[in-house]
Amino acid sequence: MTQYDIVVIGGGPAGLAAAVEAREQGAKSILVIERDRELGGILQQCIHNGFGLRVFNEELTGPEYAERFIDELEAMAIEYLLDTMVLEITQDRQIIISNSEKGIQIINAKSIVLAMGCRERTRGALAIPGYRPAGVFNAGTAQRYINVEGYMVGKRVVILGSGDIGLIMARRMTLEGAQVLAVAEIMPFSGGLTRNIVQCLDDYNIPLMLSHTITAIKGKDRVEGVVIQKVDQKMQPIPGTEIEYKCDTILLSVGLIPENELSRKAGIAIDPVTNGPVVNSNMETTIPGIFACGNVVHVHDLVDFVTEESRHAGNAAAKYVMDESRSNHKGTVIRTKAEEGVGYIVPQQIDMDSIDGKVALFMRVRNVYHNASLSVKLGGVEIKRVKHRHLAPGEMVRVDIDKQLIKETQAEMTVSVVLEEGRV
Amino acid sequence: MTKEMVCIVCPMGCRLTVTSADDTGTLNVIGNQCKRGEAYAIEEMTNPTRMLPTTMIIRGSLLKRLPVRTEKPIPKELIFEAMKKIDDVVVEAPIKRGDVVISNLLGTGVNVIASRSMKHI
Ligand SMILES: Cc1cc2nc3c(=O)[nH]c(=O)nc-3n(C[C@H](O)[C@H](O)[C@H](O)COP(=O)(O)OP(=O)(O)OC[C@H]3O[C@@H](n4cnc5c(N)ncnc54)[C@H](O)[C@@H]3O)c2cc1C
Ligand code: SF4
Numbered sequence: 001m002t003q004y005d006i007v008v009i010g011g012g013p014a015g016l017a018a019a020v021e022a023r024e025q026g027a028k029s030i031l032v033i034e035r036d037r038e039l040g041g042i043l044q045q046c047i048h049n050g051f052g053l054r055v056f057n058e059e060l061t062g063p064e065y066a067e068r069f070i071d072e073l074e075a076m077a078i079e080y081l082l083d084t085m086v087l088e089i090t091q092d093r094q095i096i097i098s099n100s101e102k103g104i105q106i107i108n109a110k111s112i113v114l115a116m117g118c119r120e121r122t123r124g125a126l127a128i129p130g131y132r133p134a135g136v137f138n139a140g141t142a143q144r145y146i147n148v149e150g151y152m153v154g155k156r157v158v159i160l161g162s163g164d165i166g167l168i169m170a171r172r173m174t175l176e177g178a179q180v181l182a183v184a185e186i187m188p189f190s191g192g193l194t195r196n197i198v199q200c201l202d203d204y205n206i207p208l209m210l211s212h213t214i215t216a217i218k219g220k221d222r223v224e225g226v227v228i229q230k231v232d233q234k235m236q237p238i239p240g241t242e243i244e245y246k247c248d249t250i251l252l253s254v255g256l257i258p259e260n261e262l263s264r265k266a267g268i269a270i271d272p273v274t275n276g277p278v279v280n281s282n283m284e285t286t287i288p289g290i291f292a293c294g295n296v297v298h299v300h301d302l303v304d305f306v307t308e309e310s311r312h313a314g315n316a317a318a319k320y321v322m323d324e325s326r327s328n329h330k331g332t333v334i335r336t337k338a339e340e341g342v343g344y345i346v347p348q349q350i351d352m353d354s355i356d357g358k359v360a361l362f363m364r365v366r367n368v369y370h371n372a373s374l375s376v377k378l379g380g381v382e383i384k385r386v387k388h389r390h391l392a393p394g395e396m397v398r399v400d401i402d403k404q405l406i407k408e409t410q411a412e413m414t415v416s417v418v419l420e421e422g423r424v
Numbered sequence: 425m426t427k428e429m430v431c432i433v434c435p436m437g438c439r440l441t442v443t444s445a446d447d448t449g450t451l452n453v454i455g456n457q458c459k460r461g462e463a464y465a466i467e468e469m470t471n472p473t474r475m476l477p478t479t480m481i482i483r484g485s486l487l488k489r490l491p492v493r494t495e496k497p498i499p500k501e502l503i504f505e506a507m508k509k510i511d512d513v514v515v516e517a518p519i520k521r522g523d524v525v526i527s528n529l530l531g532t533g534v535n536v537i538a539s540r541s542m543k544h545i
Contacts, residue, residue: 047479062539063539390435
């Protein structure tokens with residue numbers, strides 16, 4: 001049986017940053033396992049620019065960002081396996097893998113870092129009536145076909161969902177000669193970045209239809225058209241608002257879900273809001289020695305945050321390997337709780353023994369707010385308030401809390417949105 | 425003439441209205457909450473530019489498409505012409521990230537560079 005200090009599952013930006021940082025902290029035997037034919041994760045298909053403004057102070061494309069980390073990994077001679085799928089992990093940190101070369105193998109690890117990323121919600125998760133004709137794609141799948149494999153997926157396109165992937169694909173398909181007729185978004189606001197709405201839709205006069213959804217797909221073998229309808233405040237289609245578009249392709253950009261089959265099977269606690277593992281301030285899951293970072297924990301919109309969070313996880317994993325007593329679940333633990341206006345907070349637990357200096361809380365708000373503050377309370381007493389001119393669900397927020405502000409207590413730490421005038 | 429736009433310099437996303445005086449052509453910006461918004465609006469009205477990331481055909485490598493981008497932003501009105509130009513060029517592996525695959529794209533003085541390395545197979 002093979003034995004490693006640290007095994008990282010997933011070779012995307014999260015896995016790469018965790019491995020590189022663990023090596024910098026002195027961990028010796030590290031293995032990264034990736035099921036795809038190359039490292040880099042989702043970044044290899046995100047050929048657009050907009051990555052790395054925080055980490056490198058430069059605006060890079062996805063492949064450029066990925067290659068910088070792959071180069072570091074190679075320079076440090078960190079081992080990795082490609083075309084290898086992790087089938088199962090166990091509580092005592094055995095990893096069962098499979099590849100066509102060597103079949104099924106078992107690896108033992110002192111510590112595991114989960115970095116499996118996320119997958120797209122599929123049409124099955126949505127209730128659009130009609131046949132299941134060809135021509136309906138997840139936006140990310142279409143992105144891979146076009147940008148990596150070099151196949152064009154259609155000529156006349158309607159996009160459902162205005163998350164960043166949908167917006168980016170609207171521009172990409174337009175540049176490749178397709179006609180993008182509309183982007184329909186069921187919410188009254190877009191979950192995408194303003195910059196993407198301006199540069200991907202407005203630049204090409206593609207209409208963004210807020211509070212609209214697809215209610216029917218026409219065509220039996222191939223998509224021939226869609227019906228788009230306006231929805232009311234309860235998101236129910238309003239009769240009489242139907243508009244029909246003739247199109248051959250529909251892209252679905254309706255959200256991402258962290259990929260946690262492995263975590264669930266191993267018995268790791270999953271947060272029902274983030275759909276990712278419950279983690280503490282060390283990015284350690286509820287099983288000692290198993291850490292998690294990146295999109296597998298919660299969906300990130302900026303890869304730079306993925307890198308920061310994953311370095312933190314890699315650092316903690318390396319320290320754990322050197323001294324297992326560093327595992328949490330021991331000293332004082334403070335739970336974090338999202339209150340009014342806040343959707344979730346990662347980490348869900350702050351482990352007082354393991355934080356040096358400060359702890360970073362990542363969160364998403366539930367609505368669009370202008371001139372509001374985030375109020376952090378410990379046991380009901382405000383310990384920090386941060387003003388924001390603009391808060392939106394599409395933009396993850398980070399709040400740093402100094403350790404000395406956190407009096408050791410059994411109390412909960414809560415975060416809520418407070419409008420200038422008073423409570424939300 | 426009046427034009428509406430959203431400022432994308434920071435996440436505030438201020439809604440800007442730009443009016444150009446009919447006689448002098450002087451631009452007047454309202455709706456911005458800071459100076460940077462005014463500069464953005466004037467740039468968008470007088471010389472809008474965009475980065476162009478896309479892919480091109482590559483031979484002799486594992487993958488058939490090489491992701492590329494313009495080294496700097498190019499004038500917005502040249503985007504579709506630039507796409508055509510990039511489609512006409514085929515490169516051969518091996519390629520290193522940052523290699524110039526088209527120099528002086530459409531006379532703009534801007535090069536097109538490879539976004540990643542690809543080995544020869
Ligand atoms: C379409 C799109 C556009 C984006 N645009 C931007 C942008 O403009 N700017 C920005 O900063 N960020 C952007 N992001 C966000 C950023 O790319 C992601 O947050 C980041 O890639 C997440 O990294 P990750 O390593 O957690 O996940 P991933 O990149 O998804 O990597 C996970 C890896 O794990 C592997 N894996 C999963 N399960 C297993 C298993 N069982 N065994 C072995 N391997 C496994 C997968 O194959 C994959 O390679 C975008 C994301 C998407 C999807
Ligand atoms: S005008 Fe200023 S505050 Fe408003 S979006 Fe632009 S940069 Fe931000």
